[in-house]
Amino acid sequence: MLPQTQSLTSHLALPIFSYKANSRFHFTVSKPISFPKTPSKFPKCSRSTVSEPTHLKLGNNKPVPAEVSRTIMELSSVGTLSTLTEVGWPLGIGVRFAVDHEGTPVLCLNSSNAQFSTNKSSSLHVQLDQCGLRTPQCTILGNIDKPEDRMVVKRLNSIWKKRFGEGVDENLMYVVSVERVLQMEDFEEVGNWINSSDYRNAPPDPLRDIAEKLVNDINIHNIEDVNRFCNIFVDLEFPVSEAKLIWVDRLGFDMRIWSPQAGIFDMRIWSPQAGIFEVRIPFPSEVSDEKGAKSTFNSMSQLAWEVEKNFYVPDFQKVTQLKRIT
Numbered sequence: 001m002l003p004q005t006q007s008l009t010s011h012l013a014l015p016i017f018s019y020k021a022n023s024r025f026h027f028t029v030s031k032p033i034s035f036p037k038t039p040s041k042f043p044k045c046s047r048s049t050v051s052e053p054t055h056l057k058l059g060n061n062k063p064v065p066a067e068v069s070r071t072i073m074e075l076s077s078v079g080t081l082s083t084l085t086e087v088g089w090p091l092g093i094g095v096r097f098a099v100d101h102e103g104t105p106v107l108c109l110n111s112s113n114a115q116f117s118t119n120k121s122s123s124l125h126v127q128l129d130q131c132g133l134r135t136p137q138c139t140i141l142g143n144i145d146k147p148e149d150r151m152v153v154k155r156l157n158s159i160w161k162k163r164f165g166e167g168v169d170e171n172l173m174y175v176v177s178v179e180r181v182l183q184m185e186d187f188e189e190v191g192n193w194i195n196s197s198d199y200r201n202a203p204p205d206p207l208r209d210i211a212e213k214l215v216n217d218i219n220i221h222n223i224e225d226v227n228r229f230c231n232i233f234v235d236l237e238f239p240v241s242e243a244k245l246i247w248v249d250r251l252g253f254d255m256r257i258w259s260p261q262a263g264i265f266d267m268r269i270w271s272p273q274a275g276i277f278e279v280r281i282p283f284p285s286e287v288s289d290e291k292g293a294k295s296t297f298n299s300m301s302q303l304a305w306e307v308e309k310n311f312y313v314p315d316f317q318k319v320t321q322l323k324r325i326t
Helices: 065-075 150-164 196-201 211-221 223-233 290-308
Strands: 078-084 090-099 105-108 120-127 137-145 173-176 180-184 192-195 242-249 252-258 264-266 269-271 276-282 322-325
Touching (some): 065 180, 065 192, 090 150, 150 173, 180 196, 192 196, 211 290, 223 290
Antiparallel strands (some): 078 090, 078 120, 105 173, 120 137, 137 173, 137 180, 242 252, 252 276, 264 269, 276 322
């Protein structure tokens, strides 16, 4: 079963767009995109960048689960550490953590956590809230180990200080050796198992530190472009009344869309939750930094506007894969 998701009505108040007989709908936009006039505005993209026929390859490209897990661990600093106590009871406590260059969690356990002795099988569960609409998670399975090498301990202390701005008692530092990782896209969804080698070798997403701010800026200042993407880049059979970006990464962005006409009747009761979907819109090419992400979004926005205005015939296949959120 897919996760229960609340309606986007509480986040947006957009008009319902007209639905025509050919199962297509059109957003009424009077001008191309314009970003907010602030010091952090996106660079403008002139129409000349799409004056020639544009060949886009839109698929379902997305980061692999190992990369998603590494990104979650890099962006988070709090998780739930669980293991069995001496008397055999499972126990979970909230802990702060940092990660080294291979994603190994570094913990600082105080004297009251003596029940978490070394070499015990444990798990560290971590989740990341994305725009209040999705919560990807990863759970690391491994043993709690206490490093003995003084050079290793000093290196871990440096990692901790960089993360939290404070030093710790090196006698209380532990690591969770990564044996396996379970990555889930959201609550109640089937996860993917990742082996330790794939996890260690996967790079975290290069946009991770600016993704949340970028998504928030677009949802606030460029919601017309977000709505237009639904019409131009996604093959839909229903009208969309609300849309919102959830996350952005090096390969594209995820959107949550809502339609009042895509629901189903269940026991003679209309269920608006059935009209909520998630869709992935890939970038035409991979981006590696904030400038590239903003420039690509601008180019796609300009192209979508010109296709909508019938300046060009779209020369790409639309995204067809939708995930219904119920």
